[in-house]
Amino acid sequence: MPLPFEPLTLVHVVFSSRIAGGERHCIDLANAQAALGHRVHVIGSANSAVAAALGSGVRFHGLSLPLLRGWRVAALARRLGADVCHGHLGPACKAVAHVRRSARIGTLHVGYKAHHHGRLDGLVCVNRAQRESLPDGGALASVIYNWAPERDAAEAACQTELRVELGLSPEQLLVGSVGRLHSSKGMDLLIAGFKAHAPADAVLAILGEGPDEALLKGMAGGDPRVRLLGYRSDVDQCLKAFDLFVSPSREEAFPLAILEAMRAGRPVLSTATQGPQEMLAGQPARLVPVGDAVMLGHAIAEELERLRPLPPRQRAVSYATAAYDRANAVARTLAFYRDVLLKQATHARPIENEDEPYAAWRA
Structure with a gap:
């Protein structure tokens, strides 16, 4: 599989209807990547609060029902030409595992679970203990700390x-x-x-x-x-x-x-x-x-x-927070995507038919 040229087509997946920590991280990462010139999409639940929080450079795709989400995410990622499909929180990572033609990334906002993360190509760990506890021989992994996203202008005022x-x-x-x-x-x-x-x-x-x-x-x-x-x-x-x-x-x-x-x-x-x-x-x-x-x-x-x-x-207390710099974390995330894409290019995994697991249902 040849490496894609820049800019990348990036698809984030998060199914929550409301915004908490993991969702805020996904939103801010997608907005930051779009600002850098990448083609960025977010797949989520229809009527999710996530949609309204995304910047104008990010396109949201709402799924109305949870039925066969893995197959639907895979089909949509293929149609969008995704280079990278990045899941946030367990159910989204489980759906991303169904994608076949993109680098499949998951962020461990909570922790590693084999049934959610075991079939992904790359794992973003948010602390060192997560990285050290991953099973041997699995996905490529990197520790990239989260950051505290800035609130929007209305709240700042x-x-x-x-x-x-x-x-x-x-x-x-x-x-x-x-x-x-x-x-x-x-x-x-x-x-x-x-x-x-x-x-x-x-x-x-x-x-x-x-x-x-x-x-x-x-x-x-x-x-x-x-x-x-x-x-x-x-x-x-x-x-x-x-x-x-x-x-x-x-x-x-x-x-x-x-x-x-x-x-x-x-x-x-x-x-x-x-x-x-x-x-x-x-x-x-x-x-x-x-x-x-x-x-x-x-x-x-x-x-x-x-x-x-x-x-x-x-x-008031002063803390050392340089390790949680937004620009550095976004750059490291993009670099990690490229590492996973390079690994795929040099150790190509078979391209499976995304429709195969659902052939009987569709018939």
Whole structure:
């Protein structure tokens, strides 16, 4: 297979209907690649919020039903003349595996799963531990860190006053977290630990939506100190109001919310999941054991006691974030595509018939 000439035709695949960390990464990567002159497409679910977030240089293709998504992605990628088909999150990577005439790439936003990623040609790992744990003899792999995408112009112009919105006095300390309301994100641990150990005048604000919303509201039990604020488009502005940012997750490969908190200069307290252990190594941040609400609560209380005497300006923290540079990550991703394409050109895999697995259904 000869190497394609520049610019490349790049097809990203992401099936989520709403935008969280992995989806935001896909959107910003696609926009950045289009700005560099590549022909960029995104395949996703029809009516997905992803479509509206893409720049004018990226074309979105919505699939109305999840039926036979792998075959439909393969057929569309072939029609578009894709040089590279890049999946984001497990279901999309599983669909990308059906593509036959393109380099098949997957980003491990969560982690490696053989049934999602085992048939891909290239894997983008978002931390070193992922790379080291991959099975031998598999796809070409590279560690490329995510970055914190810049928010759009409307949000950048927004002047949210979260402390005023929450009715806080100047003396009250605000603990905040951002993430999907799902068991993996550990918001239940955060609420339990905060209620049991945080100072009586402290307030907890959780930004995000998800399937555990009713459960978490039940745990809050009407406590006025615990505020579930739902989805917010002004996350960067809200982060600036937090005195302490907490990531209570049970599992994290590369939490963009932590990187955004670092960008905002917020003190960070996180559970020692895979991604934060690497991201926060040598940084002025604190790690606690995973899944332990008591330890998390004690750490919150200790951090707030440390911060309380400091004037608000002195609570800001400076982090080393050069490793999470957007331009460098985009360039490395494109270079990785070329490495996979070169490997394909020198070790050509057979071109299978994309229609074959579905021949009986179509008949």
